[in-house]
Amino acid sequence: MNMPLLDLTKQYHAIKEEIDQAVIRVLEKGSFILGEEVQLLEEEVASLCGSTYGIGVNSGTDALLLSLMAYGIGNGDEVITTPFTFIATAEVVALLGAKPVFVDIDPKTFNIDVQKIDAAITTKTKAIIPVHLYGQMADMDPIMDIAKKHNFVVIEDAAQAILSEYKGKCAGSIGHTGCFSFFPAKNLGAYGDGGMILTADKETAERLKMLRNHGSRIKYHHSAIGCNSRLDEIQAAVLRVKLRYIQKWTESRRQIAERYNESLKDIVSLATPFKEEWNTCVYNQYTLRVQSRDRLQKHLTDNGIPTAIHYPMPLHLQEAFSYLGYKQGDFPESEKASSDVISLPIYPELIDEQRSAVVAAIKSFNS
Ligand SMILES: Cc1ncc(COP(=O)(O)O)c(C=O)c1O
Known part of the structure; x- marks a missing residue:
């Protein structure tokens, strides 16, 4: 029997008409970056996942990177996460000049062992990135308690966990930000790279929107060093079709x-x-x-x-x-x-x- 590890064409053929129409809609409109499709997708994903604001970005990696940037994490700071994850989780920490500090996993769930977090905290710790591996969420209550006690930021790496729930709350809706990947192999996969950040905080959402667009709120005026990490309209249109399923x-x-x-x-x-x-x-x-x-x-x-x-x-x-x-x-x-x-x-x-x-x-x- 011919069996791929993942069959993306089968899914495409099941919803081909809707996908093709969505792509053509964008092509006919001629607006490709940060238009209506992205805005609607941001609202729809945030609402579905029980959060307030969605910020569409280039990838799950950039969702993590921009979250750290939004909270000013960089040189000399430490960020706690697990070593049993895809490299992006810790790579973004290192890219910003901060230090990834690893904490071992709970062998049952493969997620960060919350009992071991305290021992990894130093005066330089600024954030925790729990990873919801394989689609099951990390033990968020103790993580949020530790974060509150020490004033840390919690950035959920929910790349593999869209719609997963912890005590009735959706992945991405508990931490200061929640980061999704729309890599094609993810549960909600684009036809290319894509990602989204969720947050309940208006100021953070506005800062993230500025940072993803070269640190700019007004065209050609740049209030911070940001990057080019915008979800495009074609991917957003595809994802809006897939979101229905x-x-x-x-x-x-x-x-x-x-x-x-x-x-x-x-x-x-x-x-x-x-x-x-x-x-x-x-x-x-x-x-x-x-x-x-x-x-x-x-x-x-x-x-x-x-x-x-x-x-x-x-x-x-x-x-x-x-x-x-x-x-x-x-x-x-x-x-x-x-x-x-x-x-x-x-x-x-x-x-x-x-x-x-x-x-x-x-x-x-x-x-
Ligand atoms: C746990 C985890 N974090 C981050 C990422 C990065 O997402 P992306 O590939 O969209 O940059 C992935 C994707 O493979 C992932 O599985």
Whole structure:
């Protein structure tokens, strides 16, 4: 059976007419940057996620970068996050001259271990970036309590978690800002790069809008050093079509995850995803913890089942961060996760036969 890890063309064909019309609408109008589509998308995403303001930007990476810039984080500052994430989370901190300070993960959820945050705080700490990995939110109540006590900014890396909920609140609506990625493989994916920042604070929203547009509020007048990070009208128009389906697609992901859970639950050499009872998960990834991960991955590849490793090397061991001076053994849970995890195909259009083929191939490895 031919099975891609992710099938974006199937989704396009299911909604082709609406997408094509939306793109043509923008082309006919001839307005491509920061127009009506972006503004409407910002309002629609903010409202759907229980926040107030949306700021469309170039990517999830820029959403994080601009959030840090909006709060003046830079040289000499420290920002706490986890090493078990995509590099963008900590890369933006380093780009601004600040120092990423890593805290290990909770081995059950793969998210930051809130018990370990206190030990990482110094007089230089300015912000915490919790990452909602694979589509499940980090434990936000204790994080917000710590932030309030020390006057830190909380920037949610919700790149993988649009519509995920923590105690009834949506990802991106709890921290000072929440950052989404519209990379094509995300649950709400554009046909190119894109991202959005949510915030409930009017001043922060205005500052972010200024920073994403060369630090300019009035054309050719620049009140701060910003960057060019604007979501374009074509991507916004595409995303507005997809937004109408996101709840239905999220539900399909949940159903697929539940069926995987049910079929795999009796295999002792693997652990299906753990979900805290107060969370909902949107399964941007369906990620198992397994024994003999590399051998299993090879077996699945040999049987035509594509998989991915999110992520094979934690950030504290990456060459790019060697200057931070971390070493093997500093974050054992992140290191263990890097050698144990494997992500299976999951997307709303995955059919039962494909899911069954994945399960059968895993079972044949374990029999
Ligand atoms: C956890 C996490 N943070 C940040 C990003 C960066 O998003 P983008 O690729 O849109 O820049 C990603 C995307 O892969 C991500 O998964």
